[in-house]
Amino acid sequence: MSFTIDEWFVVALARTIRDRETVFHGFGSPCAQVAMHVARRTHARDMLLVEGATYAVNPDPPFIPPTGNDLVLAQGSTYQMRFEEFFDAAVRGDVDRMFLSGVQIDPHGSTNVTAVGPVSAPKVKLGGGGGGCNLAATVGHLTLWTTRHRSGRTLVETCDFVTDMGHRTREGSRAELGFTGGGPEWLVTELGVFDFDLDGHARLRQLFPDVSLEVVRAATGFPLRVAGDLRPVPPPGAAELAALRGIDPLGVRRSEFSPTDLRRTFEAPTGVPCPC
Amino acid sequence: MSFTIDEWFVVALARTIRDRETVFHGFGSPCAQVAMHVARRTHARDMLLVEGATYAVNPDPPFIPPTGNDLVLAQGSTYQMRFEEFFDAAVRGDVDRMFLSGVQIDPHGSTNVTAVGPVSAPKVKLGGGGGGCNLAATVGHLTLWTTRHRSGRTLVETCDFVTDMGHRTREGSRAELGFTGGGPEWLVTELGVFDFDLDGHARLRQLFPDVSLEVVRAATGFPLRVAGDLRPVPPPGAAELAALRGIDPLGVRRSEFSPTDLRRTFEAPTGVPCPC
Amino acid sequence: MSFHHSNDKLLSLASAAALVSDGALVALGGGLSSRLPMALVREMVRQGRRGLHVVGSAHGIDVDLLVAAGSIAVCEESYVGFEQDLGLAPAFRRAAETATIEVRESCCATILAQLRAAEFGLPFMAVRGVRGSDIRGLHPEYGEVTCPFTGETLVAVPPLRPDVALIHAPLGDRRGNLHLDQPYVLDERFAASSRNVVASVDRLVGSEEVDRAGITIPAHLVAAVSEVPYGAHPSSCYPGYAYDRPHLATYVAAATAGGEDLADYLATFVAGVDEEGYRAAVGAARLAALSRWSESTADWKAVFA
């Protein structure tokens, strides 16, 4: 059974979700969006899935469209939260996990989706953070991801602009700011999977088998911390791949990857048990 | 054409409503409730009528029931506000008039519907103020009414407990408290009609023809101020009486009057023009 | 207030009511004589619940019955009574006048602000009004806050996070989805701000039917649901039934007289019976008459005669 990096990457994202969690993704996040549906169809059948900008609860869309606010995403849902209903739930602590990405991500998991260069006259004006700046403060756990780690411009020592706070900024730690959420728990990149150590600093836990530690080190803009028990990323199970291919026939997840990375394909070692 | 005091009283209340006002009455207020429908069916056809505890906008109920929260009150309405939708509108200043009553009413229009005697161990524990305590601060104008002026216990120098503030309390004036509403504009009793002078003090403007100034003075627990141009209360018009009898076939308005007062009947001087 | 993920929350009325502990902060759904959670109220009385702190807007027989049964320690409603029609709430009035309950009378808008603080995850909310009213004096827990922009001083109120909200709905499914008709009163806010929603429904139906009717309160906010026909009686639960005015009058008379009369009412309609017994005591004919409101305006009027 063969699969591609975008498929494996999405399964790695899906596995950061625990069953019975209430989970949310923002718009413009096809990989996270697909990952949530994969999780709900495999190991997290009782999660409460809030479908992005539609705020639909536990929908079963026939496919994922190229926009995060389309009626197709609410199909099969019995209830759609109001905009404010979702944000209130997240602020008061009823949302357990949110997926968050960044054009820049610092070692403590702060992210920048606002501007590259000085914000007053940016080199690149990015789209903006949507609701992240408040949500990141109060949602239970954050799963961060990027598909552009290899570029060397994504994992940086310092973000040009902090849109969404990670474990600490120059203003202090989350505790010092009175934030009720736990902050970044995972950072999944197309090269490997990081968790965050006791200092709230990213630490490499898993590597994709076609990637070397040197490649990761070279692509990472801050001193790389590596877990003692560094392992390869566990391969996707058949059920996870089937769920993924079922929910994303248009392949919107691929829009996040560079053409080069999309050529990465893998063979499943036979007889790997699916965790679901 | 003959009519009774309850009918005339309700018409007097109705005439305090200006056309195109947004008007609200609380629960347990049959006279105000009937008055609003009379106004909307006669001189204030473009008022926005918010029907008590149903928050129905411009309904046309077939009759007024003995409770303020019944489905019949929303009949013919195309829209029902949510509870919070109404209160927010009132607090931000979109509600122009509210009807408010009191077991005690002081000269500045503060009202008591909480307790007679010390609140810690009351002589009579009353029902309570519902939403009045906040609404009285921000609604544009208040029309106060009582059907128990004659008792001598209603218009008092000082309320045992101020549930809803009038023009001033010992804490100060409305301006000093930063209230955005105009406070009491009219006080209609079964003896006559008061407005409020520049000190925000009740002032008798109209008398029912079967009531003498001495009766009013004797029944009023504070020095009576009388307008220079004291007049009789203008009699109800045929259209007003027809509207009233149409909307209140159960006669719920009568529940507010003493049996003695209910015996007061009047003959319309012929050829009185209806103001509507 | 974290979400309830179970897909089957159906409980017996006894088990549902048992989720309310003695001394709990309880939000009562509905208002005046409409959609009051009466079956849950009666069951709490049967179970001898004590020391409850009830909060809500304008209520009637639900609160008065709990007071009559000695279940309430603190009453923080904005109104308790039977409007102009049947007047003051007898048991509530007696208990307040003898200081056997603590009355922390509040205002609908203030309660809304406090529920919003809880729902919005904020440690306080500001309110206009309240100043100038002696109600302020009944609430030492209120504070003050100065607006950093205008400099004006407003009353600050703390979050109100009920331990449980008791909500009656005409329709619901076993997952906990509830459909209500307007007016919702504070029920949506109670559901979002309370730690647990315990619901009773006149009819338990499939999710599709609740979905068609429209989900007012979603399953993830609901901890338990119990099916009790006429569960809001003697208050109304449209479109099913109008309120039972003669029954309210019977109650008010008994509660006003107190002693034997009140004891008889409680024995006949509450302590001595289960809900099936309650419906039998009220009488099938009477219950049927309350559903006849929709047949004609004359029938509707007749219900209130």
Place this chain on the structure above:
Amino acid sequence: MSFHHSNDKLLSLASAAALVSDGALVALGGGLSSRLPMALVREMVRQGRRGLHVVGSAHGIDVDLLVAAGSIAVCEESYVGFEQDLGLAPAFRRAAETATIEVRESCCATILAQLRAAEFGLPFMAVRGVRGSDIRGLHPEYGEVTCPFTGETLVAVPPLRPDVALIHAPLGDRRGNLHLDQPYVLDERFAASSRNVVASVDRLVGSEEVDRAGITIPAHLVAAVSEVPYGAHPSSCYPGYAYDRPHLATYVAAATAGGEDLADYLATFVAGVDEEGYRAAVGAARLAALSRWSESTADWKAVFA
């Protein structure tokens, strides 16, 4: 914000758009590529509106087109772009990078809090979060407030009271009642907090039909309504039509190239035509195809190909 009592608010698109003055604080309804008030946006461009201060959540071609046409001075949205699919917003990006517009980027939840302050009649609202984000630095108008109960310091935000909210609905009546399908995004909050709601509807129908569909925004909040078929195109307005992805791609290409290409787009689809001309330029066949989403999953997928 006081209520609108008129029983006939039907205006031509030109008269409706003319209710927005140069320099106005404008709330844009809908979100991303769904239910954007595009006909009103195009008409404002035709009328040469200048100096607008736009506020909202996550938006796309509505804001980018206004920036391309030079109508915007200040942009206070939480996001402007075309998601992963079509990427950054070309005109918005260029204007921000050359500082020809002021970008006061905000956060959905902060904007919600500011709208609520206006809706609730409060001089400020407290928000969690924002601290720790550099977005705070873009908003000198924010303040701080200390909770009188917990002592914690929160960010205080002032009320946001738009001069006008531009809202597109599939259905409405001439009195101004509007029916929307979920997600409402911020439209309900905009309607309650803005001084005026100016609406466009795909279909003007009788009040009974809006009532049957469900009134999302009531007439008393609406100042004007104009009937414009496909008035949200190229964004979606379900159940009528899906969003026109190829058209968005055409726009993004033209706006990215700028100069002639952008001028051509504006001439062909905005300045050079009225809305009838716009629909003709898009093409009846294409518009019909966008309504075919409901026929089958294959058709729905095909719309996005």
